Amino acid sequence: MTPAGETAPRITDSRGVIRAGRQDAIFQGLCFSAAMVLMLTLVGLLISLVIGGWPALSHFGLKFFVSREWNPVTDEYGAAGPIVGTLVTAVLAMAMALPLAVGIAVFLVEFCPKAIAGWVAASVELLAGIPSIVYGMWGLFVLAPWFAEHVQTPLMLALDPDSFWGKLLTGIPNGANIFTASLILALMVLPYIATVFRELLLTVPTYVREAAYGMGCTPFEVVRSIMLPYIKRSGIGAVMLGLGRALGETMAVTFIIGNSHDFPTSLFASGSTIASTIANEFAEATGDMHSSALIALGLVLFVITFAALAAARLLIGKETH
């Protein structure tokens, strides 16, 4: 008999021994350790990057971040090229993807006929399902040749090479450059941001929208003055999420960016990103310093993406979860 005041045992086996309590504790412990595995993964990731990258970071110091010299032959590693390449491609991609994503979200929420809305939304989400490497192949074999022939070459012929635009758009006309890499990246992050924006727009209370319509606003005015301001904070979060994705995207960029370690000087020049550099060189890294430098690059990428993703989570979190 259980003394009064103690919680009653719930399930006993045939001999009357309490089983459920112990099983429950084991089960809860299992669940808890699984959650801890997740946490330790991220911590372990950070620690292994710090340990692996430390030799290069301590050897080159600040020079690692500002030097443009990346030369495995002389064992000189400066990461300015890949770091700038990463930031430029990601920001360019977001600049292209953001207007499109907002447009898609608004269209789906406000204007799209109900009959096809589900299909359109599904096909936009499917863009997110296509593997990175397929984007890369498509970019390299379909987009790049088309771009070189129909955009890059005409522009090069039309522009004076010494003018501002001429300098900005100079490069080998093979279509594999920073701009096309950003284009592919924009396509890849588009579904993620569009989906978040769509969900955010759906959270705008109906009475707020209807009040605006009741005052005689056109749909454009409702979206511009009521709905977009309403989701501003989370919207910035969505942009951060896209940025985090674009910064770390590897295979598609590796295919199409041209993989040169030179500091990018024009939009149509080939370049490299942190991720593409690691993908290209890590398996064949020649010496300890080389692989350490690559891991240090990984650490830089980790810090940048973590910041972007954390910001995204903090900004979006409140309203959607």
Place this chain on the structure above:
Amino acid sequence: MSTSAKAPLFDRHTRRKLVNYLFVAITSLATAVAVIALLLILVSLFKNGLGGMSWHIFTMDQPSPGGEGGLKNAIIGSLIMCSLGMVMAVVIGILAGTWLAEYGSGSKLAPVVRFLNDVLLSAPSILVGLFVYEMLVRPFHGFSALAGAVSLAFLATPVVTRTTEDILRLQANHLREAGMALGAGKGLVIRAIIWRASSTGLVTGALLGFARISGETAPLLFTSLGNAYTSWDLTQPIGSLPKVIFDFALSPYDDLRQVAWVGALLISITVLSANIIGRALARGSHK
């Protein structure tokens, strides 16, 4: 007091209407761009991939330039690593998701775990590859199928965790109360009632996790490395579809590129159908 002095091209009413039409047109155009991009990619996949499709693809190991061959070694390698990775991811992911949804509510740790899981969800896959390299490849002096599977598991787990938590939270509290009223403990209620009620959702999570990793290339480059022959040994390097596609697509030989397109088509069909089935299941269970 009648019309404005500047006499604009349109009166205010017409102008607002025109701006609105323009806005509708622009948003439709944005949507069209995304849909057309998807179609363009699918069309070139099928156009380039179907041409090289034959039985050799499934029965022969990868070719050398000019020779005949298929993708057998890569398909088997991918299947081994994906299924191993999924087993790990499903076990850890479902348990972790359960902890977040059922046990974590009062604790201060839960928001932290949830936050880190969301970060992991979008973390660059290549960094996971570096981590597993430092953890499993360098200490044991060798690339292995097991290391590849572990890196894939790390990528799929956050997806499974997130879906599990979301789906468990959807289950009504009276289900839990009914179970407890019968005398079942919390753990038993979760295992026998809540999990069973959310089984479709849990399958969805697994499918989405599978879709996430089956096309993944970056972490395999320096964990499983690649193997030109069929291998079943978990401690040895093993081939994988994405890696073969990567190597062949960047090779200068047309016949190898053709095989790469076939591989890309196979992978895309797998990933897209996993995505479609997963989403369809999710939609069905929300009704």
